[in-house]
Amino acid sequence: MDAAGQAVMAARKDLFSKALSVPGRLHMAAHSHLLWPDATLAAQVEAWEDAVVLADHKWDKALGEVYPATQGLVARELNLPSSDTVVFAPNTHTLLAVLKSAVARRENGKPVRILSTDGEFHSFRRQAQRWGEAGEIELTLVESEAPDFAERFIAVARRGDYDLIFVSHVFFKTGDVFDRVWELAELSRPEGPWLVVDGYHGFRAVPTDLSDVADRVFYLAGGYKYAMAGEGAAFLHAPPGFGSRPILTGWYAEFGDLEGPPGGVGYTADAQRFMGATFDPSGLYRFVAAGRMLEAEGLTTAKVAEHVGGLMRSLAADPPLKGAVVLNPPGKGPQARFLALRHEKASAWKQALAERGVVVDVRDDVLRVGLSIYHDEADVAAFREACGGLA
Incomplete structure (x- = not known):
């Protein structure tokens, strides 16, 4: 349940079992290259x-x-x-x-x-x-x-x-x-x-x-x-x-x-x-x-956006990369499926995270963290942990 007592959709990791079975990888770039679901094989x-x-x-x-x-x-x-x-x-x-x-x-x-x-x-x-x-x-x-x-x-x-x-x-x-x-x-x-x-x-x-x-x-x-x-x-x-x-x-x-x-x-x-x-x-x-x-599972864009939105609000409430400016903090209206974090060290952070098995991407001085239906709070927690010590 969320803070309002409403049911929250669980992450559908089962639909991406092959892509998520790659060892040592935390994929946080679903906005850039979304993992392929098993159905596409x-x-x-x-x-x-x-x-x-x-x-x-x-x-x-x-x-x-x-x-x-x-x-x-x-x-x-x-x-x-x-x-x-x-x-x-x-x-x-x-x-x-x-x-x-x-x-x-x-x-x-x-x-x-x-x-x-x-x-x-x-x-x-x-x-x-x-x-x-x-x-x-x-x-x-x-x-x-x-x-x-x-x-x-x-x-x-x-x-x-x-x-x-x-x-x-x-x-x-x-x-x-x-x-x-x-x-x-x-x-x-x-x-x-x-x-x-x-x-x-x-x-x-x-x-x-x-x-x-x-x-x-x-x-x-x-x-x-x-x-x-x-x-x-x-x-x-x-x-x-x-x-x-x-x-x-x-x-x-x-x-x-x-x-x-x-x-x-x-x-x-x-x-x-x-x-x-x-x-x-x-x-x-x-x-x-x-x-x-997506149609068979009832995974409408609105439902997936709601799921992702909750994770993004959790991440944006306390950004793990200190000093970064959140360019698109989650609000009440439509929002992108990624957080854009501006900082002069964005490229260095991307490289450091890659060495820790975390996939994100960078556009100029903006590090982007993309979330999807295969993410849950445990993934957000793992991302926070991976960001530890980066400054």
Whole structure:
């Protein structure tokens, strides 16, 4: 029972028995690389066996059964009106590049005007900087750690003339949650600007309902983190009518009912218009296995977030790394699934903890401690003990 006398969900270590059996390791980086549940092993084997047994016809199953199942899982999690708006790719960088190529101004040879922040993940940060060097985009950045960030970003978006607005729902370094991001949907329209929300640290971490904005918002995320599927299963929710003819296009985008000029390059009307070419489908098998496991066990994002939230409050109440500043102390609203601890010794602490068998990660001067459904108070206590003597 918790302090209010309510039942607290027990950690589900049983679902991760293989990953947790690795000796001498305390995994406290569930935000960075969430351990794979046991259910994904059978899925990985199934993908291999399908390739052997079905050979050329493995794609009938991969695209005809597994792919629609992944779309359905995403649609249910985000409360989307249709699963047809979901497209998968090996990584978010691929989807970002295809998305940017669909902006009409790029086809006219003019720089794409993008509004974003200085706190975006490297897949966007690096590519945007290079696009800027090449004169392909005009980039405006808002400081993500400013105290009045939400008000400032929304104000800049409203008075600017942009083609794309790209911003995180949950910032990867600080864990700050931009819970007003959905207000920007009122600005989004097919002729521009387009609102693109990076949901990688929000998907299956923060309960997210897109039903009211699904017709105006792009949502980019994947399976590597909280969806527990590993790499190779990134996805994009693409609203109908936005970006009908990407310039960067793979041959899978021409499967189905095509639209386009006579004799020209045709595209499907659904999200498959953003699809690439041949890929390794095993990530999708794992995505389905992990997603079905969560549904079968009744492990909704809200329930897991509640479990993790209790552990985070316990850890944040008395941070074991003295002198560190907790950038995202747990509050009443949505929160990231990790604590961000800022200190000049963050990198040294990470190395020292690694030598003690504890896995955490660092972004610049921020040490991040990620918790999940396979953690309990004993793990928090073990982490505290491992931090002993670090100064």
